[in-house]
Amino acid sequence: MSAASIAEAAAELMDEYVERIDSDRLEEWLDLFTEDASYQVLPRENLEQGLPASLMLCTGKKMLRDRIVSLRNANLYNPHYDRHLVSGARVRPDPDGGWQLSANYAVYQTTHEGQSRLFSVGAYRDQVRMEGARLLFSKKLVIVDTFAVPSMLATPL
Amino acid sequence: MEQKLTADSPAAPEVRWPRPDYSRVPYRLYHDRALYELEQERIFKGPVWNYVALEAEIPNPGDFRTRTLGETPVIVNRAQDGSIHAMVNRCAHRGALVRRETRGNAKDHTCIYHKWCYGLDGGLIGVPFRRGLRGQGGMAPDFDTAEHGLQRLRVESYRGVIFASFRRELEPLADYLGPVFTRHIDRLFAKPIRILGYQRQRIMGNWKQYAENTRDTYHGSLLHEFQSTFGLSRVTQTGGVTMDARHRHNLAWSKLGTDDEAEFSALYKDNKVHDSKLRLEEPSMVKFHREFGDGTSLAICSIFPNLTLLQISNSLGARQLRTFGPDEFELVFTLFGYEGDSEEMTRHRLAQANFVGPAGLVSMEDGEAIEITHRASAGEREACSVIEMGGGGEIQSLEHRVNDVPVRGFWSYYAELMGIEPEGAVR
Numbered sequence: 001m002s003a004a005s006i007a008e009a010a011a012e013l014m015d016e017y018v019e020r021i022d023s024d025r026l027e028e029w030l031d032l033f034t035e036d037a038s039y040q041v042l043p044r045e046n047l048e049q050g051l052p053a054s055l056m057l058c059t060g061k062k063m064l065r066d067r068i069v070s071l072r073n074a075n076l077y078n079p080h081y082d083r084h085l086v087s088g089a090r091v092r093p094d095p096d097g098g099w100q101l102s103a104n105y106a107v108y109q110t111t112h113e114g115q116s117r118l119f120s121v122g123a124y125r126d127q128v129r130m131e132g133a134r135l136l137f138s139k140k141l142v143i144v145d146t147f148a149v150p151s152m153l154a155t156p157l
Numbered sequence: 158m159e160q161k162l163t164a165d166s167p168a169a170p171e172v173r174w175p176r177p178d179y180s181r182v183p184y185r186l187y188h189d190r191a192l193y194e195l196e197q198e199r200i201f202k203g204p205v206w207n208y209v210a211l212e213a214e215i216p217n218p219g220d221f222r223t224r225t226l227g228e229t230p231v232i233v234n235r236a237q238d239g240s241i242h243a244m245v246n247r248c249a250h251r252g253a254l255v256r257r258e259t260r261g262n263a264k265d266h267t268c269i270y271h272k273w274c275y276g277l278d279g280g281l282i283g284v285p286f287r288r289g290l291r292g293q294g295g296m297a298p299d300f301d302t303a304e305h306g307l308q309r310l311r312v313e314s315y316r317g318v319i320f321a322s323f324r325r326e327l328e329p330l331a332d333y334l335g336p337v338f339t340r341h342i343d344r345l346f347a348k349p350i351r352i353l354g355y356q357r358q359r360i361m362g363n364w365k366q367y368a369e370n371t372r373d374t375y376h377g378s379l380l381h382e383f384q385s386t387f388g389l390s391r392v393t394q395t396g397g398v399t400m401d402a403r404h405r406h407n408l409a410w411s412k413l414g415t416d417d418e419a420e421f422s423a424l425y426k427d428n429k430v431h432d433s434k435l436r437l438e439e440p441s442m443v444k445f446h447r448e449f450g451d452g453t454s455l456a457i458c459s460i461f462p463n464l465t466l467l468q469i470s471n472s473l474g475a476r477q478l479r480t481f482g483p484d485e486f487e488l489v490f491t492l493f494g495y496e497g498d499s500e501e502m503t504r505h506r507l508a509q510a511n512f513v514g515p516a517g518l519v520s521m522e523d524g525e526a527i528e529i530t531h532r533a534s535a536g537e538r539e540a541c542s543v544i545e546m547g548g549g550g551e552i553q554s555l556e557h558r559v560n561d562v563p564v565r566g567f568w569s570y571y572a573e574l575m576g577i578e579p580e581g582a583v584r
Contacts, residue, residue, distance in 0.1 A: 043354070043355060043357070045355055049260070049354075051354035051355070052353060053353040053355070053507060053510045054354070054507065057507060058511075060439065063508075066439055066442070067511075067518075069437075074382040074383040074386045075382070075518065075521060075522065076382070076522045076525060078524075147357055148357040148359050149356075149358050149514075149515035150361075151360060152516070152521040154516070154521055
C-alpha cells in the first residue's frame with residue numbers, strides 16, 4: 001500500500017475507533033483489534049519513571065473482550081456520554097512490520113443531566129497492520145496526562 | 158512545631174449523634190466545612206501516625222517524594238546518612254511551596270521565590286543577602302536560622318512503610334499499629350519490594366466516606382459484582398473483620414476456595430444478587446497464586462487515618478488518602494511486587510493491576526458509590542445513615558463478613574479525636 005492510502009486508512013480506522021466508543025458500540029469497537037492486540041492505558045507518571053503498572057492492561061483480544069463483558073454485566077459506573085476529540089494522526093512505517101500511528105486525544109464526559117467536563121487528555125502511541133483487506137490495531141497504548149483520574153475510568157479511552 | 162489543643166483551638170461544631178454506638182451517622186458530617194477544617198487540626202495533625210511513603214520509593218541518599226497529609230504538603234526524603242526525614246513543604250519565609258517536583262534527587266531544597274535553602278533534615282542553611290549588601294539591608298542581626306527551618310514531622314518506619322506525625326508526644330508507631338497490624342505489615346513486607354507504578358483517583362466526595370467504604374465488608378460482593386461473578390471473593394467464604402483494641406484500624410480478610418459452590422449460587426439467587434453464568438475468556442487473570450502461606454486471598458487493611466494496604470489476589474498496593482476540602486479527596490495507589498518475583502509473576506501482578514484503581518474491575522464502583530452518596534446527602538444535614546449490619550452496641554471483631562461494625566469503630570475513634578463523642582459513647 002502507498003503511504004497516502006495507508007494514511008487514509010489510518011484516519012478512517014481512528015474515526016471508527018472514536019465513533020464506536022462515543023456511541024457506546026463497544027462490542028463493535030472490539031472488531032477494530034487484531035486477535036493478538038494489546039490495549040494499555042498508562043499513566044504518564046509511570047511512563048516517565050519507567051514503571052510498568054497500567055490503569056487498564058489487556059494482552060490479547062480475549063482479555064479485551066473480558067473487559068467489555070465485565071463492563072456490561074458486572075461493573076457499575078457513572079452513567080455518562082463520552083466524546084473524543086482526536087488530532088490528525090501521524091503514520092510511520094514500523095521496523096517490525098505494519099505502521100506506527102500516533103495522535104493526541106481529549107475526552108469530554110457529559111452526565112445524563114447535560115453537564116460536560118474535560119475528563120482526560122493524552123496521546124495514542126499505536127501500531128496498526130493489514131489483516132486481509134482491513135487495517136486493524138495490533139497495539140493501542142494510551143498515555144494519560146490526566147492521570148489523577150476524575151471519579152473513575154470505566155469506558156475505554 | 159507542636160500543635161496543641163488549647164483554649165484558642167476552635168470549638169467543635171455541635172454534632173448530635175442519635176445513638177452512642179454510632180449506628181446512626183448524621184449526613185452533615187460529610188459536608189460541613191467547619192468540621193473539615195477541624196479535622197485537619199485534630200485528625201491529620203492530631204495524635205496519629207499518617208502514612209507518608211514506602212522506603213523503596215526513596216532508596217538512595219537525596220531521593221525525595223512530595224506527598225500530602227490531609228491537605229498539608231509534605232516532603233519526605235533520605236539524607237546522606239540514610240536517615241529519613243519528613244517536613245512540611247512550605248517555605249518558612251513567605252509560605253511558598255519549596256519543592257514543586259513530585260520526585261527527584263537533591264542535595265538540598267531551595268525555594269524559588271527568594272532562594273531560601275533547606276537541608277535534607279529541613280534545617281535552614283541559606284538566606285541570600287542575609288547580611289545585606291554594602292552594609293545596607295539584610296535580615297535583623299538577631300535573626301536565627303535555627304528557628305526558621307521547615308516544620309519537621311516526627312518520622313518512624315516499620316518494615317519499610319514510612320509514617321509521620323505532627324505531634325512530638327505520641328505512642329511509638331508499633332504500639333499505634335498494634336499486634337494485628339504489625340503482623341499484617343510483616344506479612345506483606347517480609348521480602349524487599351519492587352515498585353510497579355502508581356494509579357491516582359480523584360473522587361468528588363468526603364474522605365470519611367472512603368474510610369467507611371474500606372471498613373464495610375457488607376458491600377464487597379454486592380457492589381463489586383465482578384468479585385462474585387468470577388469467584389474472587391464471596392461472603393460465603395471464610396473471612397472476617399479484625400480491629401485493634403481501639404477499633405481505629407481494621408483488617409477485612411477472606412480465603413478463596415473455602416465455600417461451597419451450590420450454597421453460594423442458592424444464596425446469591427435468593428438475595429437477587431447477580432449470578433450469571435458468565436465466564437472469562439482469559440481466566441488466568443483471576444488466578445490466585447498462594448504466596449503468603451495463610452490462604453488469605455483478599456485483605457483490605459485500613460490504618461487510621463490515611464492508609465489502606467490492599468491485597469486482592471496477587472495485586473498488592475498501598476493507598477494514600479489526601480483531602481481537598483469536604484467535597485473532594487484523592488487516592489494515590491502505589492502498586493508493588495517483590496524484587497525476587499519471576500518475570501511470569503510480575504506479568505501476573507501487572508495483569509491483576511486491572512482489579513484496582515480508578516479503572517479497577519473490582520474497585521471502580523467505589524468511586525460511584527461515594528459520589529452518589531455525597532450528592533444525595535448534600536442538602537440533608539439532620540438525617541442519618543444506618544450502620545447496624547452485624548448488630549449495634551459493642552464494637553467487636555467478627556469471623557464473618559456480613560457486617561459493617563468496623564465503620565462504627567472508625568466513627569468512635571474519629572469522634573474521640575474530634576472531641577464530639579456523645580454521652581455514654583461506645584469505644
